[in-house]
Amino acid sequence: MxxxxxxxxxxxxxxxxxxxxxxxxxxxxxxxxxxxxxxxxxxxxxxxxxxxxxxxxxxxxxxxxxxxxxxxxxxxxxxxxxxxxxxxxxxxxxxxxxxxxxxxxxxxxxxxxxxxxxxxxxxxxxxxxxxxxxxxxxxxxxxxxxxxxxxxxxxxxxxxxxxxxxxxxxxxxxxxxxxxxxxxxxxxxxxxxxxxxxxxxxxxxxxxxxxxxxxxxxxxxxxxxxxxxxxxxxxxIEWVMQPESTLQIIDHHRCTLAWMPNFAFQFIPRRTPQSRWADYDLSSLRLMINCSEPVRASSMMEFQRAFSVRPEVLQTSYAMAENVFAVTQSDIDRGPTTFHAEARHFRSQHRILAVAKSDKGSITFTSSGRLLPNQQVRIVSTSGAPVPEGYVGEIAIQSDCLFQGYFNRPDLTSQAVRHGWYHTGDLGFLHGGELYVVGRKKDLLIVGGENIYPQDIEEVVATHPAVHDGRVIATGIYNSDLGTEDIVVVAEVDDPLSLSNSIDLEIEIRSRVVGSLGFAVRKIFFKPPKWIVKSTAGKVARSTTREKLLKEHPELAAGI
Amino acid sequence: MTTEKQQMIGYIAQLLRKPGLEIDENTPLVSSGLIDSMALVDLLLKLEELTRKRIPAAKVQPKDMDTVAKMFATADRIGKPRKQL
Structure with missing residues (x-):
């Protein structure tokens, strides 16, 4: 070119x-x-x-x-x-x-x-x-x-x-x-x-x-x-209303190539009546590339099975605006590789230990493919030093198509680009020459393809006088129907009267969140004092509290 | 109030599942944060079904969906007669 x-x-x-x-x-x-x-x-x-x-x-x-x-x-x-x-x-x-x-x-x-x-x-x-x-x-x-x-x-x-x-x-x-x-x-x-x-x-x-x-x-x-x-x-916006139109268009125009974020691979089959799945001929498709959200093999499989797409059509890529677009692309003749890691080491130490697929408690990752020419990736720790092989760290990149900087924002540019490496804020690991992206640094919530910081929500909820100061957590809970995360908030209230009158309180808090941040939360739980788990440093422990919430409300994990 | 509006209110109440919450055709839904953006898609689809019109989504703004009354006014303004399948 x-x-x-x-x-x-x-x-x-x-x-x-x-x-x-x-x-x-x-x-x-x-x-x-x-x-x-x-x-x-x-x-x-x-x-x-x-x-x-x-x-x-x-x-x-x-x-x-x-x-x-x-x-x-x-x-x-x-x-x-x-x-x-x-x-x-x-x-x-x-x-x-x-x-x-x-x-x-x-x-x-x-x-x-x-x-x-x-x-x-x-x-x-x-x-x-x-x-x-x-x-x-x-x-x-x-x-x-x-x-x-x-x-x-x-x-x-x-x-x-x-x-x-x-x-x-x-x-x-x-x-x-x-x-x-x-x-x-x-x-x-x-x-x-x-x-x-x-x-x-x-x-x-x-x-x-x-x-x-x-x-x-x-x-x-x-x-x-x-x-x-x-x-x-x-x-x-027309697509969101009629996701079935993807099938109509590909069939009618005999399209060969498409890119979509992960959630679309489930959204389309789930929003198309099953009685019509077989009406569409997607045989013209050569490549359909899953890109821009962490890739889940189960989402791609759902799409592939619903519409009888050849498995080799489904591909993956890791891309970002700062690199123009793609850093990696799966090998189109082979498709993305999957990797089974031992869950306990991954969760506690971010360590990647290969196990057999059948192992109980294994986590499956789908690769985003190999580096495109003239792209380099390093997996680094918070200090910026490369982490040993077999560990998860932040993905840093260098390439011949990297951006010049954030327009008019040298401050943001120097935070993100250090010693010639762009620090993506994504967490991942390399294995066998392929990149696996596992999630976002900083507890980021990804809701419908949008990045949402829990701290922003917590701050707003905590402004309500009924809420115990600083005792709020916001978290994302994967909604398997939507293929994305729902925002769930837990807040402690001091006055037992507030608990019994929670509908009014919920309405007030919801309008505060919408008014300040511009998005709505899916569920708010009010709990008595000392319900939220705190870390030894006295900060709210978001992930431990999240586990407690899921234990007490198993319907959340089931996506109900 | 028309039957269609009543059906829409019933649908919203069912979607929100909040016993004790009263909704009428002028209750703000979007600006109050009661409805999140994913649920708005369902509401627009329901509106198409109840009015038997195709509503070009790209022409709908948040204020057009804020209350049940505004939703039906929007359908009247920009909806196209639905092709019979």
Whole structure:
């Protein structure tokens, strides 16, 4: 892929007649643009944006629903050497408080020249876009009215220039903007497309993934541009409503490649009536890659069995925005390897001892594959020193496509990148040349693909006067129906009257959590004083208390 | 109140499983934190079933789902007649 100097070159060279993006709305409504049509539209929009005063190096925030129009604006911006960033468009599932604080924080940090929104952008959210320092709001479509699509006077893009900013996942509006250069993106796509044996004459990608995350942006938008591969996409929110549409689309469009987070592998079969499982023909699928959440073999197997997918289709990858995208990829001819570890040593010492699969109390890990070319991984302790082989530690990476730093945040960059190694905050181990990711450092909860810190929730719950100060824990309990974690809170209350009146108390606390953090908790348990276990240092012992809770409420572990 | 709204209230009560909690068509559900975002998906699907309409999810905002009354108003505003299967 290094034959291209920047990301617009492959678009210029793409065959005009080849379909590029098909946007699936439902079975009756779809639209497709070819590479040629897309190029024309993007050039026309670039010309208009240039007339508005957009120049190389300027940032542009794109706040539009997932659509061909949003992608056109992104590419038009890049054509001028300006730096676009997609932000999440508000939808009914986004909690308004969380969305507002995220929007105001992220837009302030980017200090963009333009914020491009669509005609339907909700008025009540407009006030949260940071428009300080001369940022201008533009309605999409107004920029495309240029009568004559022309080639904009494009500054020569350099490989080392910033191409765009993608945001890493994060809670409470602290999403970090990851600045990526043209060359880093091109190298990543070069490594990935070789590992996946991408063939533009044969492959077609399916995606429901949001464009503001790496899987949707890199694998399902940048890779199609650079490799000139067609992609069929739908809006993530439409997908959540109708996960069965994944099956309809792959079948109808004969898609060959898709990426999905772990929970989707169970969500789709569980939300599709079993009587219709056999109606779909997924034989066109070459690779379906489980990426972005810890991989569970059982989830992939559920999908494979429900829809009679060939086992070799199911693959894994470990990826993050800071590395453009993938660090590892399972060997597509063999599939991911599984490893059975002795549970007691793993839980108590983070030590990995191989045992037979049949051993009682063994834990099964599924590998995320081997390192892509020019990627290095180290497993390190909290001090940053490499841990001995056979132990779990934090995953640190170095590569030829690593990010330049968090945009405008040198403080965060120096925390994350130390001596040239990016410290991912993920825990894992290496075995037989493959990487196994076991979870998140810092007790992170992963709920529906979102990272949530228990400390944030505990702090808010503890502000209620009925709750004993500091005696709260928040934890995640795996919900096997949803394939993700539920947030469960335990709080001690001093007054026995509060215990008997717990409905009112619960409502008050729930609204505090939503008001401050923007997400809701699944269950709140009120307990008498001294119920929560404390460590010897006098701090609440989250994991021991969690075990006590599960013992007293076995229905939680059963997912009821 | 229509039968459909009553059915929706019954469905929400069943989902929340909180004896003693009274819900009517104007009870805030999203802004009060009673309903989490995963459950909202179920509510929108139920709304499609009760109104016999397809509701384009990408056009629905949280405020549109805050109360039972607002849910039905949203369905009237943006719902498309459902294709018979």
């Amino acid at each position: 290094l034959r291209f100097a920047h990301l617009i070159e492959p678009l210029d060279a793409a065959p005009s007649e080849r379909p590029f993006i098909t946007h699936w709305i439902d079975e009756d409504e779809q639209s497709t643009v070819t590479f040629g049509e897309f190029r024309q539209r993007a050039r026309a929009e670039a010309t208009a944006l240039q007339q508005h005063g957009l120049a190389a190096g300027d940032r542009v925030i794109i706040l539009m629903p997932q659509s061909i129009g949003a992608i056109t604006t992104f590419v038009a911006t890049m054509m001028l050497g300006a730096v676009p960033a997609f932000l999440a468009y508000p939808n009914f599932k986004i909690e308004p408080e969380k969305y507002r604080s995220g929007l105001s924080g992220v837009s302030r940090n980017l200090s963009a020249k333009f914020v491009v929104i669509d005609a339907d952008f909700p008025e009540d959210m407009l006030g949260y876009i940071s428009l300080s320092g001369g940022t201008k709001l533009i309605r999409a479509g107004t920029a495309t009215e240029s009568p004559q699509p022309a080639t904009p006077a494009r500054p020569a893009a350099h490989a080392e220039d910033l191409a765009f900013i993608q945001h890493s996942a994060g809670t409470t509006g602290l999403q970090k903007g990851v600045g990526l250069t043209h060359v880093a993106v091109l190298r990543q796509i070069g490594h990935l497309s070789t590992a996946l044996k991408i063939d533009p004459d044969r492959d077609k990608i399916y995606s429901w993934l949001p464009l503001y995350h790496d899987m949707g942006l890199i694998a399902c938008f940048m890779l199609p541009i650079v490799c000139q591969v067609p992609v069929v996409m739908q809006s993530p």
